[in-house]
Amino acid sequence: MKRRDLVRLAGGAACGLAMGRLPGAGIVGGGLAGEPAGEALAGGPAGGPLPLADADHRGQEARRGLLAPRRSPFFISQGGGRVRCDLCPHSCVLAPGERGRCRVRENRDGRGYTLVHGNPCTVQLEPVERKPFYHVFPGSRSFSVATAGCNLECGFCEVWDTALVAPEDVYAFDLPADAIVPLAQQAGARSVAYTLGEPVAYFEYMAAIGARAREAGLLSLVHSAGFINAAPLERLCAVIDGANIDLKSFDPSFYRRVCGGELGPVLETLTTLRSAGVHLEVTNIVIPGLNDDVGMIREMCAWVVEELGRDTPLHFSRFYPLYRLANLPPTPVSTLDRARAAALESGLRHVYVAKVPGHEGEDTFCHGCGRVVISRVGFMIEAVELDDGRCRFCNAAIAGIWD
Numbered sequence: 001m002k003r004r005d006l007v008r009l010a011g012g013a014a015c016g017l018a019m020g021r022l023p024g025a026g027i028v029g030g031g032l033a034g035e036p037a038g039e040a041l042a043g044g045p046a047g048g049p050l051p052l053a054d055a056d057h058r059g060q061e062a063r064r065g066l067l068a069p070r071r072s073p074f075f076i077s078q079g080g081g082r083v084r085c086d087l088c089p090h091s092c093v094l095a096p097g098e099r100g101r102c103r104v105r106e107n108r109d110g111r112g113y114t115l116v117h118g119n120p121c122t123v124q125l126e127p128v129e130r131k132p133f134y135h136v137f138p139g140s141r142s143f144s145v146a147t148a149g150c151n152l153e154c155g156f157c158e159v160w161d162t163a164l165v166a167p168e169d170v171y172a173f174d175l176p177a178d179a180i181v182p183l184a185q186q187a188g189a190r191s192v193a194y195t196l197g198e199p200v201a202y203f204e205y206m207a208a209i210g211a212r213a214r215e216a217g218l219l220s221l222v223h224s225a226g227f228i229n230a231a232p233l234e235r236l237c238a239v240i241d242g243a244n245i246d247l248k249s250f251d252p253s254f255y256r257r258v259c260g261g262e263l264g265p266v267l268e269t270l271t272t273l274r275s276a277g278v279h280l281e282v283t284n285i286v287i288p289g290l291n292d293d294v295g296m297i298r299e300m301c302a303w304v305v306e307e308l309g310r311d312t313p314l315h316f317s318r319f320y321p322l323y324r325l326a327n328l329p330p331t332p333v334s335t336l337d338r339a340r341a342a343a344l345e346s347g348l349r350h351v352y353v354a355k356v357p358g359h360e361g362e363d364t365f366c367h368g369c370g371r372v373v374i375s376r377v378g379f380m381i382e383a384v385e386l387d388d389g390r391c392r393f394c395n396a397a398i399a400g401i402w403d
Ligand code: SF4
Pocket: 085, 086, 087, 088, 089, 090, 091, 092, 099, 100, 101, 102, 103, 105, 151, 200, 201
């Protein structure tokens, strides 16, 4: 029996564990089949040590309430001690002592500060597939960092216990940007991933790490909701290599009601990343009764084809009940099948289904000959049939960042 069949038999009950985030716990699956899965580090809501073999940081304990206030360049004085933040479309105007909606930016005595620079609450070594990037160095490890804070407020947030809280409420490490690249290299990572939280919240930290990673030859991969203003995004494009942007719905009212944001800026982020030549993948979580209308999904896919191109990988992610939407059922697999069929009919070449173990939508199919060119089981790679990014069977070029 093939591993894929075993995974299918294990069924969806295990999926929440296999695909979900377990702060401070081990990674389940991942990497190349037969290799160690990787290493999960502590922090987040649980605390614990940073078990890396680095003289400066070995054994560092995560500390609760760690704050590292640092001036942020995104604040503009509004007079009377008030400042406005221009990092994201919320444009928070803050009086002295007030914090922005992201919970990690503050007006201190008339000056704007970020509170999380160099204080990640999550530090993990993971398969790049878990980020999720399916078209970047398959089977490689990614060194993931995240801090507290998020500028959206999604009712289905999978990391609400670190992202939707203030930095005082999590355990964090003291890891300046200079420390991250050596740690990532030592851990055997090929990329640094800004994920498991919202990287816009810790933009300055991400940009500082990204500059160092580029010098060192590591990729920088961002998984974000993409709710950011144009000017900082353009700055970011200069130091990142790949982005997976959550396009949570194609319905503006969904963004307002369920996420506390707006659809328009997210679409602008996607087109900006495409124009800048950043490798781009898109994730759409499908939630029963909220954003699962196949007509809307068709519209979204048509937009992706038109504006981003048919080679853009699209991941349909299964919803599991949690946080404020714990009353909803998991997404039926039949709904995800319909979404995937609509996306393929629209002309998209690489359409994935995430968090359904054993689904054929885990694999990458060649658009030239239809053969499987990357075979996956969850986060594990079973086989890669690419040479220099080309299909071994028909020589068609597959978009992505490959060896
Ligand atoms: S980044 Fe934070 S403080 Fe700045 S505008 Fe957005 S929510 Fe407000």
